[in-house]
Amino acid sequence: MTLTEDRAQQSPVPAVHRRxxxxxxxxxxxxxxxxxxxxxxxxVYSLFPVWWLIVAATKDRTGLYQSNGLWFSSMxxxxxxxxxxxxxxxxxxxxxxxxxxxxxVGSLGGTVIALATGYGLARFEFPGRPVVFACVVGSFxxxxxxxxxxxxxxxxxxxxxxxxWAMLIPCLINPFSVYLAKVYTEATIPFELLEAARLDGxxxxxxxxxxxLRMMTTGGATVFLLAFxxxxxxxxxxxxxxxxxxxxxxxxxxxxxxxxxxxxGVDLTSLxxxxxxxxxxxxxxxxxxxxxxxxxxxxxxxxx
Numbered sequence: 001m002t003l004t005e006d007r008a009q010q011s012p013v014p015a016v017h018r019r020x021x022x023x024x025x026x027x028x029x030x031x032x033x034x035x036x037x038x039x040x041x042x043x044v045y046s047l048f049p050v051w052w053l054i055v056a057a058t059k060d061r062t063g064l065y066q067s068n069g070l071w072f073s074s075m076x077x078x079x080x081x082x083x084x085x086x087x088x089x090x091x092x093x094x095x096x097x098x099x100x101x102x103x104x105v106g107s108l109g110g111t112v113i114a115l116a117t118g119y120g121l122a123r124f125e126f127p128g129r130p131v132v133f134a135c136v137v138g139s140f141x142x143x144x145x146x147x148x149x150x151x152x153x154x155x156x157x158x159x160x161x162x163x164x165w166a167m168l169i170p171c172l173i174n175p176f177s178v179y180l181a182k183v184y185t186e187a188t189i190p191f192e193l194l195e196a197a198r199l200d201g202x203x204x205x206x207x208x209x210x211x212x213l214r215m216m217t218t219g220g221a222t223v224f225l226l227a228f229x230x231x232x233x234x235x236x237x238x239x240x241x242x243x244x245x246x247x248x249x250x251x252x253x254x255x256x257x258x259x260x261x262x263x264x265g266v267d268l269t270s271l272x273x274x275x276x277x278x279x280x281x282x283x284x285x286x287x288x289x290x291x292x293x294x295x296x297x298x299x300x301x302x303x304x
Contacts, residue, residue, distance in 0.1 A: 050280070057277040061270055080274040087268075092275055094246060095253040099232060100282065101164065102249060106171025107227035113172055114223055118181025119212055123189060133182070140175035148240050155241055166241035167249075171231050177223045184219030185212075225290045232283060250279045 056064060060076040067073035084092050121133055151170060155161045160169070189212060197207045213220070238249045245253065254275050257268040 053273060053277050053280075057270075057274045059270065061267060064270060064273075076270075077274075080270050084271050084274050084278075087271060091245065091253065092250075095248055095250045096278075096282075098164075098247060099249045099251075099279075102167040102171065102238075103228050103231040106168045106231055107224050109168070110172045110174050110177060110227050111220055111224040114174060114177035114181045114227075115213065115216055115220055116208065117178045118183075119185050119189070119208060119216075121178070122182045122185035123191070123194060136175045136178050136182075140179060144170075144234075145236050148237050151237070152240050161241055162243040162247055164247065167231075167238060170237060171227065174227055174230075177227055180223055180226075181216070181219060184216060184222075188215055188219070221290050225286065228286055229283060250275065254279070 052069060055070060055072055057080060058072055058075055058077040059067065060074065060079070063073040063076070121129065121136070147170075151166075152161065155166050160166045193211065194207060197211060202210070233251070234249070235251050235255075238252050239255075242248055242252065245256070248256070254272050257275075258272045260266045260268055
């Protein structure tokens, strides 16, 4: 045995390598716990208003003002629902139908227009395309509240105030949706596929309907969901362009009920809270349905 081998056998193995892995694992567990704590706090913060709304919808007027706001006192949910659906000949159901019409039809039409416009900006060369895209990006930076008064004056001139068209037409044009559609087209629609379809004799309309729309289902679902939520929660535009209560949305109708306490002394707080709770249901259903659709689209894209 040489002197070098003898020293190598006698020298102790450094302990630094034995402590490295446990320290890294401990730091990883600490980071996971911190992340879990943040997620729990964010969930509590997000669900707290919903819990308060659920509890408040089960109370009558006395329990609403004299009991604990975060816990149940007496179950009056069915009475509140009966009063909500029968008050003023069931005007709440009319407001619900109006909101579904404006948000559903307007968002669907706006999604098709946005996908077509985004596809055109992403895959067609024409003079002034950079200027058009710059105008699109700049326009969705303008708050909708600044456009409400010009829209009202324009609709007044052509006689569309207090009609469903006063809500549907603005929903059809959404610059942010156009921007999302353009970005998604650039990421998912290759030029080679379009050229192959043109060589096979397909027209531009057939290419868009048969190929582009099918490949952009996931992006279209995103655009539709964002537009639906935005239209469903809109307040200032319907407040300005809709006058008769038969054309109001849920937000405007519930806002009018909440103001009757100051105007005529009629306290409709229980009905307002119950109606606000029911107004969440369509958006929750839409969220769950679109989430399943996104997963299906992503899975199909991965298999292909």
